[in-house]
Amino acid sequence: MKPNYKNILQVLVVFLFSNVMNAQFLSASDTSGSSVKKYKNIINANKDIVDFIEYSLAEKGLPRHLRNLALIESHFDRNITSGAGAVGVWQFMTAHANQYGLTEQNRTDLYKSTKTAVTSLTNLYKKYNNWVTVVAAYNCGEGNIAKAMQAAGSSQYHVFYKYLPTETINHVKKYLNACYATGELQNVLSNYNSSRMNTVFFVNGGSKKNNEQLAETDINAGFNLNIIADELDVEVDKLLSWNPGITEELQQKGESTLYLPTDLMPDFLLRKNKILSRSIKEGNTLTTKQ
Numbered sequence: 483m484k485p486n487y488k489n490i491l492q493v494l495v496v497f498l499f500s501n502v503m504n505a506q507f508l509s510a511s512d513t514s515g516s517s518v519k520k521y522k523n524i525i526n527a528n529k530d531i532v533d534f535i536e537y538s539l540a541e542k543g544l545p546r547h548l549r550n551l552a553l554i555e556s557h558f559d560r561n562i563t564s565g566a567g568a569v570g571v572w573q574f575m576t577a578h579a580n581q582y583g584l585t586e587q588n589r590t591d592l593y594k595s596t597k598t599a600v601t602s603l604t605n606l607y608k609k610y611n612n613w614v615t616v617v618a619a620y621n622c623g624e625g626n627i628a629k630a631m632q633a634a635g636s637s638q639y640h641v642f643y644k645y646l647p648t649e650t651i652n653h654v655k656k657y658l659n660a661c662y663a664t665g666e667l668q669n670v671l672s673n674y675n676s677s678r679m680n681t682v683f684f685v686n687g688g689s690k691k692n693n694e695q696l697a698e699t700d701i702n703a704g705f706n707l708n709i710i711a712d713e714l715d716v717e718v719d720k721l722l723s724w725n726p727g728i729t730e731e732l733q734q735k736g737e738s739t740l741y742l743p744t745d746l747m748p749d750f751l752l753r754k755n756k757i758l759s760r761s762i763k764e765g766n767t768l769t770t771k772q
Contacts, residue, residue, distance in 0.1 A: 508614065508640055508671055510662035511655050521553065521663035528558040531571070531592065538596050547669060548603060550660035551617060554653065560590050572599040578623075612677035613670055615639045617657045622650040628736055635758040637700035637737065639674070696724060697747035702737045706761035713757050714746050 525532055536546045555573040556562045563569050567576065569589040576586050584598040606616040609624070618639060619627045626646060634642035643651055661667040707729065711718040722728070724741045731738040742750055750757070 508658065508674060510659050510667055512659045513662055517659055518663040521550075521660050524553060524557050525549075525664070531558045531560075534592065535571075535596055538600050542600050542604060544600060544603060544607075545613070545666075545669065545673075547661050547664065547666040548613070550657055550664060550666075551603075551620065552599070553660050554656040560592050560595075570595050572596065574598070578602070610677075612639070612674045614654060614657075614674045618643070618646060618650050618654050621653040622647050626650070632702045632704055632736065635702065635704055635755070637702070695744050696741040697744050698739050698741050699747065699751065700737060701732075701740045703732045704758055704761055705732075705740075706757075706764065709757055709760045709764065710740075710750070713753050713760075714742070714749055716746070 532549055535549045535552055539546055539548050552558055552571050555568075556571045558571055560571045562573075564573060568574060569586075571592055572589075572595050574584060574589045574595060579586065579589050579595075579598065582598045582601055584594060588594045603616060603620065606619050606624075607613070610616055610619060610627075615627065627642075630642040630645035631637050633645040636642050639654075643654070658667060658670065661670050707721060708718055711721045714721075724743070725738075728738050728740065740750075
């Protein structure tokens, strides 16, 4: 199937417009000299700890700006305990620590807690594919992220963030402010936008199934596959042939990648909110019509 370049251009226009809106939202909220000085002073006062953290991150191929997560979490104080019971430089809660085999006592151990944090961040990135959502998930947990995505009908942070706890929203803002102070904000935002582009659309070198050029986007279990097919005027069986196993994945994980031909993806993106509204109203049954 040959790509429909008119529709490809339509997707790119939608994407670029959304990027402009996103740039206005995902930016440092405090670029004052006092804010920059505050963050830099904390880093300079804890140079040995910062060097170790940056080395540990780089060793596993993670960006050094993640050192700013520890910066906003604890100011690199290994003995600090939050009101909620989070402990150490990386502010591990007991359940989060236990998930990775870090004992409650070792949460104050810089070496062990940093190794655990690196593993946790690596796993979160594999799941979300951008550091903004990773920072949010590290703060409030993957369950809250999943709920926010489902409520918003989107896997994009700038869309679902409003359904997150206020503390988490502020946490992400602090992270962006810290990255501005360290001169790494553009790296974080470029990573976020690249993730969005890769998720929303592939032109050349994209996925191919059944010899068709396909684009991909994320959907959650709120979407009814029958309604997607109806809105796009395709047979449900055809939709399922592009997406083998999607019904089970949506039922088990609550989210999945949706593959569509490149000439249909623009229609889906433009009708996404309508499709979700219909799905909620008519029932989000994931099986085909009988």
